[in-house]
Amino acid sequence: xxxxxxxxITFGTATTARIEAATTDMRVTREDGSTxxxxxxxxxxxxxxxxxxFGGKGIATINANQAYNGWVSFFSPIDEDIxxxxxxxxxxxxxxxxxxxxxxxxxxxxxDSVTCNFLYVKNLGAVEARVYLDGTEPDILIPPGASIxxxxxxxSSGNVKVDTASSNTTIEYVLAKE
Amino acid sequence: xxKTIGWGSYCVPQEQVNASGNNTNxxxxxxxxxxxxxxxxxxxxxxTAPVTVTSTTxxxxxQDFVAIKALSIDSGNVHVSLDNGDSIPIKLLAGECFAxxxxxxxxxxxxxxxxxxxxxxxxxxx
Numbered sequence: 001x002x003x004x005x006x007x008x009i010t011f012g013t014a015t016t017a018r019i020e021a022a023t024t025d026m027r028v029t030r031e032d033g034s035t036x037x038x039x040x041x042x043x044x045x046x047x048x049x050x051x052x053x054f055g056g057k058g059i060a061t062i063n064a065n066q067a068y069n070g071w072v073s074f075f076s077p078i079d080e081d082i083x084x085x086x087x088x089x090x091x092x093x094x095x096x097x098x099x100x101x102x103x104x105x106x107x108x109x110x111x112d113s114v115t116c117n118f119l120y121v122k123n124l125g126a127v128e129a130r131v132y133l134d135g136t137e138p139d140i141l142i143p144p145g146a147s148i149x150x151x152x153x154x155x156s157s158g159n160v161k162v163d164t165a166s167s168n169t170t171i172e173y174v175l176a177k178e
Numbered sequence: 179x180x181k182t183i184g185w186g187s188y189c190v191p192q193e194q195v196n197a198s199g200n201n202t203n204x205x206x207x208x209x210x211x212x213x214x215x216x217x218x219x220x221x222x223x224x225x226t227a228p229v230t231v232t233s234t235t236x237x238x239x240x241q242d243f244v245a246i247k248a249l250s251i252d253s254g255n256v257h258v259s260l261d262n263g264d265s266i267p268i269k270l271l272a273g274e275c276f277a278x279x280x281x282x283x284x285x286x287x288x289x290x291x292x293x294x295x296x297x298x299x300x301x302x303x304x
Contacts, residue, residue: 004193004194004195005193005194005195005196005197006193006194006197006204007191007192007193007194007207008191008192008194008204009189009190009191009192010189010190010192011187011188011189011190012187012188012189012275013185013186013187013245013274013275013276013277014185014186014187014275014277015183015184015185015245015275015277016183016184016185017181017182017183017225017299017301018181018182018183018184018219019180019181019182020180020181044182047181047225049225049226049227050225050227050228050299051228052228054228054245054247054275054277054297054299055245055247055275055277056247056248056270056273056274056275057273057274057275058271058273058274064193066209069209071209072191072207072209072210074209074210074211117269118189120187120189120214122214122215122216123216130281133260133265133267133268134260134261134264134265134267137260137261137281137283137284138281139260139261139280139281139283139284140260140278140279140280140281140284141278141279141280141281142278142279143218143220143279144218145216145217145218146185146186146216146217146218146279147186147187147188147214147215147216147217148187148278149187149188149189150268150276151268151269151270151271151274152267152268152269153257153266153267153268153269155267159267172214174189174191174210174214176191
């Protein structure tokens, strides 16, 4: 991992509250008595309680020198010791698979001890993932397919953990040093 | 009529190779190599209408989903606590949003240190 002049992360989150539209008879009768169209209108519309798409975006400036290849899940941890051309990549057990297997016990994303200011986690598996930001409480839940993008408030890397309530799942992540 | 929440987030790590010269652009970071994103939908029973606050606020207990956006920050900071203020691990700058499904034990507190306007809503599954 070379060190560029600077690094940053653009990120965003959006939510929509939706409700199924009222069921409506959409059929019409032709002159010959036959009908066409569907009975049900199964459209999903924006819920008026929220009434808008709710979201935001930002840019997090992170440290140019992340000092650890495991700041993203897209690099084999063994590459931390191999700068430049990875001549032994074909011999590694985990290579370029871009995911991390997460067990039901706490799993610390970064093994180094740094202060972090950005976290992205996507759940690629079929079991709900849980995210700890204080090291003790799994307050954030990530269903399969979902992700979170969060600007962290100088959180110690040792406090950022992911696990499942039971069984395993897989994730991709970015945990950036500030 | 079923109610659902659809939500998604993305991030794009970027790097700047040169600090000066003709090209100071940021490009997609080679360590990740692509835009990262995910989305999901979630069936719920009740939403709260969006609420705008200008001072530190604790949301109702036992929420299953929260969405919080910093509309403006004139001074100070906006943080989000998930344990009723014991720790404040999430920071929002103006225009940024945090939205996630949360556990039953989480107690969300929006911490506004000075002059800022924050909007939020939450949802329950039962």
